[in-house]
Structure formats: C-alpha cells, structure tokens
Amino acid sequence: MVEAKKIITPLTDDVIETLRAGDKVLISGWVYTARDAAHKRMLEEYEKTGQLPFDVKGQVIYYVGPTPAKPGQVIGSAGPTTAYRMDKYTPKLLELGLKGTIGKGWRGPEVKEALKKYKAVYFAAYGGTAALLSKHITKVEMVAYEDLGPEAIRKLYFEDFPVIVANDIYGGDVFEEGQKKYRKLVV
Amino acid sequence: MREIHYNDIVKAVKEMVMDAEYKLPEDFIQAIKLSVNREESPLGREILQEIIQNAEVAEKEQVAYCQDTGYPVFFVEVGQDVRVVGGSLRDAINEGVRQATKEGHLRASLAYDPLFDRKNTGDNTPALIYFDIVPGDKIKIMFAAKGGGSENQSKQAMLKPADGIEGVKKFILQSIANAGPNACPPFTVGVGIGGTFDYSAVLAKKALFRHIGERHPDPRIAKLEEELLELANQLGVGPLGFGGTTTAIDIKIEIAPCHIASLPVAVNIQCHAARHKEIEI
Numbered sequence: 234m235v236e237a238k239k240i241i242t243p244l245t246d247d248v249i250e251t252l253r254a255g256d257k258v259l260i261s262g263w264v265y266t267a268r269d270a271a272h273k274r275m276l277e278e279y280e281k282t283g284q285l286p287f288d289v290k291g292q293v294i295y296y297v298g299p300t301p302a303k304p305g306q307v308i309g310s311a312g313p314t315t316a317y318r319m320d321k322y323t324p325k326l327l328e329l330g331l332k333g334t335i336g337k338g339w340r341g342p343e344v345k346e347a348l349k350k351y352k353a354v355y356f357a358a359y360g361g362t363a364a365l366l367s368k369h370i371t372k373v374e375m376v377a378y379e380d381l382g383p384e385a386i387r388k389l390y391f392e393d394f395p396v397i398v399a400n401d402i403y404g405g406d407v408f409e410e411g412q413k414k415y416r417k418l419v420v
Numbered sequence: 421m422r423e424i425h426y427n428d429i430v431k432a433v434k435e436m437v438m439d440a441e442y443k444l445p446e447d448f449i450q451a452i453k454l455s456v457n458r459e460e461s462p463l464g465r466e467i468l469q470e471i472i473q474n475a476e477v478a479e480k481e482q483v484a485y486c487q488d489t490g491y492p493v494f495f496v497e498v499g500q501d502v503r504v505v506g507g508s509l510r511d512a513i514n515e516g517v518r519q520a521t522k523e524g525h526l527r528a529s530l531a532y533d534p535l536f537d538r539k540n541t542g543d544n545t546p547a548l549i550y551f552d553i554v555p556g557d558k559i560k561i562m563f564a565a566k567g568g569g570s571e572n573q574s575k576q577a578m579l580k581p582a583d584g585i586e587g588v589k590k591f592i593l594q595s596i597a598n599a600g601p602n603a604c605p606p607f608t609v610g611v612g613i614g615g616t617f618d619y620s621a622v623l624a625k626k627a628l629f630r631h632i633g634e635r636h637p638d639p640r641i642a643k644l645e646e647e648l649l650e651l652a653n654q655l656g657v658g659p660l661g662f663g664g665t666t667t668a669i670d671i672k673i674e675i676a677p678c679h680i681a682s683l684p685v686a687v688n689i690q691c692h693a694a695r696h697k698e699i700e701i
Binding site: 270297298299300301302303306309310311312314315317337338339357359360361362363364365367381382383384397407408410411412413414415416417418420 | 460461463467470471473474477478481483484485486487488489525526527528529538540542568569572590593594597600601602603604651654655656657658660661662663664665691692693
C-alpha cells in the first residue's frame, strides 16, 4: 500500500496542486460540518446578506450529521453522507474560496468543473464506517444553526482523518477510474 | 385470547432497535468476511476489512454502526388470537423507537414534512409500520433501520409483460450500477416483481429480511437470484464504489401475482449497514 499523504487545514493552492485522484490522505486540523439543511440555509442567507456563518476561505466542509455523543465520547458515529445532494450549492462555495469537501459518492459535472476552476478537491471518506471514523475527531464546537440538530454547522478537529482524493483539479475521478479496471459487464 | 401488555412491546422494540443499530446480522458479517478473499481489488479488500472492523468496534463499544441510524421500518405480523392491552400496538412501537433514539444515542433522521420547513421530528417517529394479520397467538416484529443514502438509489419500474425476464434483469443490474458509490456497496439487493406499483416496492423491502444465501423456494427464482448476483459482481462497482468485484453480497427476489397488463419491478438497495432484526413475542 502506498503511504498516505498528511495534510493540515486550512488548505492552500500549493497543497491542492499536489493531490491526485486516488491518493490516500490523512487530514488534520479544523473542518466544518454541513449537510442538506445547513447548505440550503447558508446559501439563502448569502443571497440576502452577502455573509456566510463562517469564512469558507481555505476551509474544508465535511458532509456529516453525527449521532449524539454517548457520555465520555467527543462525538458519536460520524461517517460521510452522499455528496451529490450538495452539488447545487457547492460551486458557489468553491467560488468563495472553499478548498475541500468530504463526502461519499459521485459529484456532478458542474462540481467537477468548479473544482478545476477554483482549485479545490473533493475527498471521499469510507461511507458507513462511522464508528471507526469518529475516533479521528478529537474536538467539537458548535458554529451555527443549532436548531438543525444533527444538521447544525459544527467545527470538528481532525487527527489523521483518512480520506481518498476522489476528484482533483486535473479532472481525475477515483470512482470512474477504479470501476473501469474491474468492469466486465456494461448495462 | 392471549394478552400482551403495551409496556412489554415498548421494551422489546427499544431493545431490538438499539441492538440492530449496534450489531449487524451475523450472516451478513460472515458473508463480508468471505468476500475479502474473493475481492480482486487491493483497495477493495482494505475497505472490506474496515467494514469488518467498524462492525466489531460498534458492537464492542455499543455505538451506532453508521451515523445514519435510518428510517425505522417495521413489518409486524399479529396473530389473530392475541390482543394488546394497556395501549395500542402502533403507539407501543413508536414509543420503543423514541426510547431507543434517546437512550441509545441514535441520530434523529426524520423530517415532519417533505416539502416545506423539513423540521426534524426529533425522535425518529413516526416509524413506518406495515401490519399483517396471521394465524396464531404471537406477534412477530421485523425491524429495518433504512439509511437514506441507499434508499435514495432504489428504483421502481412498470415494465411491459413483453420485456420479460431479460427486461427485468437489465433493470435490476442498471439500478445496481447507477447506485454505485452513492449507496455504500457491497449491497444486499431486495427485488419485488409483480403485485401493483406500490406492492412491488413493499416486496422488495421485505425481501431484504431473508438470510444471506437463503434462496427463494421456487427454483426458477432461486436460479435468477444466483445469476443476477454473479452479473452484479461483474459491474465493477466494488466496495464503496472504488472499483472491484464485490458489489453485491446477495440478491433476494420476492414475487406476487400481477395484472395481465403489468410487470412491476422494484429494486430496494441496502447498503453495508444492513441493519435488520426480527423478534417474536
């Protein structure tokens, strides 16, 4: 196995340029959570006020709605949710300086184009391995929209959180490339 | 007539929901373990190992296997010689879900209304409950925690009788390929063929309760299940869609009579968080 690259948030273009689809990456530092409801509200707010609840420049958004923490836990189970549902909102956030998103599954063509245009990366985490992934989250802070419960925006502190570069700035796509190698039947 | 108290049902449902969320069915885990050696992709093998490890950690630490603790779906078979006292059966099931959500630290994952403010119900109720009346004096409760990611990739089609078996096979395989990495493979695939528009989907969901490797009693359907499983694993999707030869762990088909004009087919995709559990009271 190829050794994973270690990166630290916030991300700069220099780091983004070194990442290729298929690379294993360990992320450390703060990231923000947001999923369907938070994205909708964030972008509606931006339309009205020109402000976002946090400055996305250089930041990474993790598409996750964790389970509540048990006593003694920092956070409950916290695996990625399906990324394409956020596609409608992602190009705008990338335009505003967001450098990374973490989720699972395919992104649509508009997001892939925006990743190239604004120099950002989409990372895939291992979907459904939520009990394991939560062990790489060592701090949690509430940021905004607490009323959304599991969909609120939180800040998570990652320690070597494992992901794979799914879409890079060069048009690479780990799912397409990986599946092509093993596809014996086209339907 | 046998009586079962509301409180006993609440307790049984609470325990079954929490247990299902923390511990995947043994037959599924065994099937995943067997698939590690067969998987051709090195990354695929690594992911299957992570899945096994995740199951071990969730069970050991009694935490949710997946953060999406799912839409609670129940199939309940009520014996005609039993009655529930102290409250309604529906209320008891919902109360069990409510208590499991709170005490079991499950995520609240239901929205009150689909279109307007989509406010979270806060306790995973109301559960979806399908009731059936059967002979006997027992109540059988089957529970599935259905995750949104895989449910979103499920499909239904009203095919023409002329499309026949080939049309059905094509639709099922296309549904699996399209679900791809979005729905967290390896999948178990529930298929309902026949019935009406709505009933085909119910059959597909119910099919997911059958044990891994347990074939349909009709040898023609059993053969179709085996053939589809082999074809599904040639699609290249692989563990979590990164490419590989383990796309589906099993495919289970249920059939029902249908209208002479119709050939309904429903494909219910189940992710690797295959949380299903049955109890009898």
